[in-house]
Amino acid sequence: MKDIYEVMNDLLCSREDFVLATILEKSGSAPREQGTKMIIKRDLSIEGTIGGGILEAMAIKMSADIFKNKRFVIREFTLSNEGASAIGAACGGSLKLLLEYINPDDEAMNFIYKKSFELKNKGDNFVFITRLDEKENYVTGIDKWICTETGFYGQENDMTQKILRKVRKNFKNIHFHNVREDDRLYLVEPVLNSESVYIMGAGHVSQKIAVVAKMLNFKTIVLDDREEFANRENFKTADEVKVIQSFEDISHCVKIDNRSYIIIVTRGHGYDKEVLAQVLKTDAKYIGMIGSKTKRDFVYKRLMDEGYTAEDLKRVHCPIGISIGAQTPEEIAVSITAEMIKVRRES
Template sequence: MIFWQKLLDKLQDNQKVYVLTVIENFGSSPGRKGFKMLVAQDKFIFGSVGGGVMEFSLVEEAQQLLLEENSPTFIKKQIHRGGVKNGSGMICSGEQTVAFHCLTFQHISVVKNVLNCLQNGEKGTLSLTPGTVSFSVKHLANLFDYQINSSEDWFFEEHIGFRETLYIIGGGHVGVAVSELFVKLGFHVIILDNRPHLNTLENNNFAHQKLVVDYNNIHDYVPQGNHSYVAIMTNKYTDDKLVLSKLIKNNYKFIGVLGSKSKLKMMWKTLLNEGFTQAELKVIYAPIGLSIKSETPEEIAVSIAAQAIQVKNKHFTNTST
């Protein structure tokens, strides 16, 4: 969101701005699809398309092109394998293609629409072609869609808005830390608790939405789906068990419970006695979070975020660490 706000500020200042977008990448390329950088007439730079000597060279090129009366739109392949044609000067292997679009005050409405989409928690599609930059309310099935037939015949579409939503059940201190970190990671964060006037919930300025609910009806507030993540961390064992029993048969991308191994062992035994199956319990991440001996709320948040990211990205090819 910060990128789009800074871009809008420059356009409203009547500056020409080059937006560089990575529209394709392979291998260990430092720039991945969707990476963006803006280069303004006043030399202001924000964002990244991969860094290093490649990025420095692309920025210099954009700055020179901004001096031209008709700054062109084009794509540029960067191959990270030393002294080859279209070489980037980097040796990290892989390659990427960067689109250069020069935006002016005429594009203000497009940028405003993107910002409104993000600020309102909505979804849409940013579309780039050799001649246009546009935004629509169309929903993409995937994060990106693109095709490059030639330098004059290509398109790139990017999902705008939140795809993943984290539902935090429990508005205590850990919930605050988890909210803050997951918002930074691009998740839409909704936090729920059954205690009215809870200080940590009321003062949580990170979550996009805060709700006081009856845990008996928790399933009404946590929709199923491949983009729904659930972190159960209420203030007591009985509420953790109640919430899990209401959600366990639903389909989520990720669902976990915070707690000690002894507490969770007791919960699992009770749930099995109540008729839940071992197969249903097996998909629950418990204790939630990667085992990194975390102790503080912030450390616990890091362990949960790392595990959620691992689940989210497990279908991607591992080309970086």
Template sequence: MLDLAEELDRWTEEGREYAVATVVAVGGSAPRGPGAALAVDSAGTVIGSVSGGCVEGAVYDLCLQALETGESVTERFGYSDDDAFAVGLTCGGTIDMLITPVGGQAPARRVLASALSAAVRREPTALARIVRGPAGLLGRALLVRPDGAYEGGVGGGPDLDAAVAAEARALLETGRTGTVELSADGSRCPGGLTVLVESNVPPPRMIVFGAVDFASALARAGRFLGYHVTVCDARPVFATRARFPDADEVVVDWPHRYLRRTGTDARTVLCVLTHDAKFDVPLLKAALRLPVAFVGAMGSRRTHEDRNRRLRAEGVTERELTRLRSPIGLDLGARTPEETALSIAAEIVAVRRGGTGVPLTGSRTPIHRDEAEHGGDRPRPRRDRPGAGRTAPGAARGRADSAAVPRIRHPG
């Protein structure tokens, strides 16, 4: 639900009552991952998405029903072989969902309000909620901060709260969203409880070196993908805010000096677009020794070979050189700066998600890969203004299952 933090924080401040459906787990070719959410207020306004359209109508209806009953429920949606036109995932996957009412008397409202407020302020926090267990604990929430402090409770006593907080903190440290299994007494052994942990961390960084036309287009693409974009160049006449309005930061400094003094982590993407040896070699020598997610450099194949020769002369090892994505980008036949930025962005996504870059037509590669395998810190699309809500069209009435363990649902 932290995907909708800006809008839901505003709803909370306005005193609205609403219900949130959050994806807990997916199987097969489901379109959205854990943490994706859809929310409906008491007036019927809906924001967000949990399936790209497949089951939105039924989920909308379940949210309204949760607002009426005041109870959290779980539900599983899956593909129906008998009726491919039933409300379900015709892509063949399954989605487990938690539907939580957030009314004035909801037990978790205060904790959820704190989590939404922290997400809007971009403070690193983890929101943990019970998604499988005794009915009385379903939907109970706990907000965990990086130092291990937490507020709220999951309703099973201090030992269970401490265990949930420890597990949530571990996921927060890696920026991941996912589920953990615990016993009701708080032990780490898988038992009667499943906890969904949503990590809220600052957006990952994309640092673009070289204030060129390609950098302007790539800054737009990076912002669209949810990155915090910095453009860096040693030439002040080129590195200006006017030339890069979509960048979060424009820095005038020698690239290698800036890289050494700025913060990076395992999600950071470094794109070197200068293709000038006096900038590239000292920069890449430093970049290839950092534990970042992606290091790519622009240039012709001749430039690439010359750059590698210079890097070897500077002591860069063959193993370090294997990390360099050069020439940067996928082969799209790109010509314009915008097309080139698209090819670079496509390679970044492919590396991040373990994609092959080959056309899906005629291939047998899976469309959706296991997010945990390739990192769960998906960047959220950047939005400068909260999106306007919309009222859903008539939704097919569904049945909520208040049991703690989801069942396959094929409404209709």
């Protein structure tokens, strides 16, 4: 599944206009969070979701006018219990939705979204800033900026510098929010921890990998079928720790895309082959499996007997990690995460 920034980049490169829907605010049990985005194309098909059901139907209907007048609108929606039920929420809530026209002929717009895609593809953290003039209701590329920890993209002015100084003071902990300055609304959207690492197995090596991966700004998810191993006591820094029923079917509990890094370290290698067979069917950016060359060859032969090809298996880093003579769990963690960095920076 393509990331929303990749879809936007593809559309702009193809000179296709679209309407971008963004949830600005939410309260109650509205199903999606602030910052959630959905793309509405000219044919009214969509990419992504802002919650489904009535809400998306209304957004799509409104987009027809936006394509005509090429302006943005901000609308508040109150979901009754009945309406909330239609989109999978337990009870009613409310949200504020931004619908903006994205013009492929606006070179500044093309540049800023291309840059956001490049940064996200590299795994760099950044903050996307959009100026919304509610009197004009018109957004161009010069109303958008990108701020990284050390870089800035867009047309600089005194007001954006003021906002950037605030952003950089708390860069890694900043949240999606709106700022009102000079009678305009500025939308501040952090794109942080954009890459995820799934650690399949919760042993001693996994504990060290989780610590180092988090330091490198990966969203870190640990999975195991043993609660005594997969718990917060053992993985204090991980973003998520999941106890699963079985490694034989992980599709229901993970969402693997081309921003995902997979580390296969199941207990005693008992489920490594089963996990590898499943993740080879995804477009994961990195797949690494721990073990010797002998173990690797055995697993590969079994997979090829099942119909996997040599080309499929070229995607796998096994033995996992950069060769540094690692022996301890800490050294192995450094070796593996160094290889992940290499993949991140070379892609």
